[in-house]
Amino acid sequence: MSIKKKYFYIPVIMFLALFFLTCSKSDNRLVLFVAASLYAPFQEINNELGGKLAIDYGGSQALVNKVILGAEPDVLVTAGYDPIRRIKEFDESLIYREYDFLENSVVLVSKKEDKFEGLDQICLGDFTIGIADPDIAPLGKYTMEIMKKFVQCDLSLIRKNLKISQNAMSLKTSLQYGHIDFAFVYRSDLYNLSTLGYKLVFKNDQLFQPIIKYPIVLLNEPDQKLEDDLNELLMFNKSKKAKAIFLKNGFSVID
Incomplete structure (x- = not known):
């Protein structure tokens, strides 16, 4: 890619990341950036929670790029810990809390x-x-x-x-x-x-490959309006119903 094209894409990417942030926050829903491999189970979970979640799916590194460029999701779920390490290297204060969540291979x-x-x-x-x-x-x-x-x-x-x-x-x-x-x-x-x-x-x-762990990361301390939705999500993810959803889709939940 030429230098000219590369500099053209940078502001476009920043605009799209911040555009998503603005649209998602405006409807006051819990915003999640989720690895593309989790599309099926998280769509089902969102339905179980009444559509309370605003979810952006993509490659984990691409989602982390959005965070580094200024997007502010409430929750980030990535495939493996390497993307999370990138955020910590950029600015460790962006990570509020993290948990082991799922396993895959x-x-x-x-x-x-x-x-x-x-x-x-x-x-x-x-x-x-x-x-x-x-x-x-x-x-x-x-x-x-x-x-x-x-x-x-x-x-x-x-x-x-x-x-x-x-x-x-x-x-x-x-x-x-x-x-x-x-x-x-x-x-x-x-x-x-x-x-x-x-x-x-x-x-x-x-x-081929050892077990891959998916962390769930809280990027912001939730405000009072979103705290109930966040707690509901975290509690639901530990429920028997959620475990059945993940198991059906080939994941195992880490207790």
């Missing part, structure tokens, strides 16, 4: 019936491999860490076969069109993708 899925001995064999083949963008989505970062463990999956060898999506949510959308042979997704996505014919390529997927 990365798996490889495909519609192919063939049996594969390992990831190297797939990388050597003429297959398209879908990944999330490692620069803005933790799923992409975790995927890169996995691929670096396999000699034949070096980016210089397979770059032409990669199909890069913006985040976990847009990668799932790409899979719906069926133009990708393999894709690295969160285990939590497997439930919905299985209805499209996708399944695990390797049963022992835990060899």
Whole structure:
């Protein structure tokens, strides 16, 4: 990207971040920035709470960029702790409180019936491999860490076969069109993708990536008007009903 284009995009991004902030705060709802991989369970939770939440979904790094640029959500939920560390490095005072919340993992899925001995064999083949963008989505970062463990999956060898999506949510959308042979997704996505014919390529997927923790972070001390809604959200997330929602979508709640 040229320097001219780069400087053009900076004010645009700042405007969009602050525009969202203004619109969300004006209706006096609790504002959440939530990792794209949590779209399905949080939509269901918001319905259970009567639509009290104003939720912006996106890649965790992209959401953190908005916070650093001045957006002020009440709650932030990211995939992994790296995005939260970025906020702390920028300004630790932005973090009011944080909790361990959910667990997830990365798996490889495909519609192919063939049996594969390992990831190297797939990388050597003429297959398209879908990944999330490692620069803005933790799923992409975790995927890169996995691929670096396999000699034949070096980016210089397979770059032409990669199909890069913006985040976990847009990668799932790409899979719906069926133009990708393999894709690295969160285990939590497997439930919905299985209805499209996708399944695990390797049963022992835990060899790829350890458990990924999703923290829930309070970025502001809530005012009196929002405190009740915040407490209701936090209490509901520990309820049996919420745990069932997350479990159905492939997540486990950390007690």
